[in-house]
Each structure stands twice: as structure tokens, then as C-alpha cells.
Amino acid sequence: MKSAIVYYTFGGSTKKEAERLSEELGAPVFRVMERHKRGLLGAFIPGCILAMRRRSVPIQPLEADLNEYDRIIIGCPVWAGYPAPAFNAVAELLPPEKQVEIFLCSGSGNSSKSEQGTRELIERKGCVLSSYRDVITAASAGKMKGGS
Numbered sequence: 001m002k003s004a005i006v007y008y009t010f011g012g013s014t015k016k017e018a019e020r021l022s023e024e025l026g027a028p029v030f031r032v033m034e035r036h037k038r039g040l041l042g043a044f045i046p047g048c049i050l051a052m053r054r055r056s057v058p059i060q061p062l063e064a065d066l067n068e069y070d071r072i073i074i075g076c077p078v079w080a081g082y083p084a085p086a087f088n089a090v091a092e093l094l095p096p097e098k099q100v101e102i103f104l105c106s107g108s109g110n111s112s113k114s115e116q117g118t119r120e121l122i123e124r125k126g127c128v129l130s131s132y133r134d135v136i137t138a139a140s141a142g143k144m145k146g147g148s
């Protein structure tokens, strides 16, 4: 099965987990960059609001053609209990009938309030969600400088 890991990171912890997985699975890893650089304030406002509304954001063209893969592993931080908006941008790009796995990085390791909706989002794309897991990370939001 051909797998790809696609992740968004703001502070770097999702990148770490994506790269760990990449080594474990021998799968290529692709970083998602928002088109407009986001600072810490922009992560909270409007980032969290967009996340809670499951709104997408413009992203730079993905280096991967997702059609080429059977399994697409998406990694993303949790913002305000929801996947950060870049997750929704990746979900929009999913070709149907793919096997999808999700890992969500957060300080609490708890994305339960949005889990059901996230599962439905993937299923609405005609994909099969075969794994959903939370990853507890050490970095707290207050220590982040921001990324993309």
C-alpha cells in the first residue's frame, strides 16, 4: 500500500510526529503551508474561530499528488478543540476512495468534542477513515512563536 503523510504545523510538534511516522513507515512526508504567514495572534484570532467553524484557508500548492497514494495520513494541531483550519484545506483535496488516517497533536491529547464531525468530514469525501488518534505534545500555545 502506497502511503503519504501530509501535515500542517504551527509550532513544530506535528512536524516531529510526522517525521517519526515517515521513518517508521518509510512513507514520504509533505508539509502544508498556509498561503499567508500566520503569527501567534492570528492563530488565536481568527485561527481558532475558523477551526471551530471548520472553515478552510488558502494553502500553497501541495507538493504531492494525492491521487498517487492509497493511504493518506493527515497530521494537524488542535486549535480550540478542532483541527486547525489547514486540516480543512487538506480534506478538500482528498480524492474519493482513499484510506485516511488522522493524528491530531494537542497539549491535552483530547479532541473529543470535534471527533465525530471530523470523522464525518472525511466520510463525506468518500474516503474511509481507518485511524483517528490524538497525540499529546509538550509545547504549550503560549510558548509558540508561530510558523506558517
Ligand SMILES: Cc1cc2nc3c(=O)[nH]c(=O)nc-3n(C[C@H](O)[C@H](O)[C@H](O)COP(=O)(O)O)c2cc1C
Residues within 6 Å of the ligand: 008, 009, 010, 011, 012, 013, 014, 015, 043, 044, 047, 048, 076, 077, 078, 079, 080, 081, 082, 105, 106, 107, 108, 109, 110, 137, 138, 139, 140, 141, 144
Ligand atoms: C491557537 C492555538 C489553539 C490551541 N488550542 C488547543 C486546544 O483547544 N486544546 C489543546 O489541547 N491544545 C491546544 N493548543 C496546543 C496545540 O494543539 C499543541 O501545542 C500542538 O501540539 C501544536 O502543534 P504544532 O506544534 O504542530 O503547531 C492550541 C495551540 C494554539 C497555537
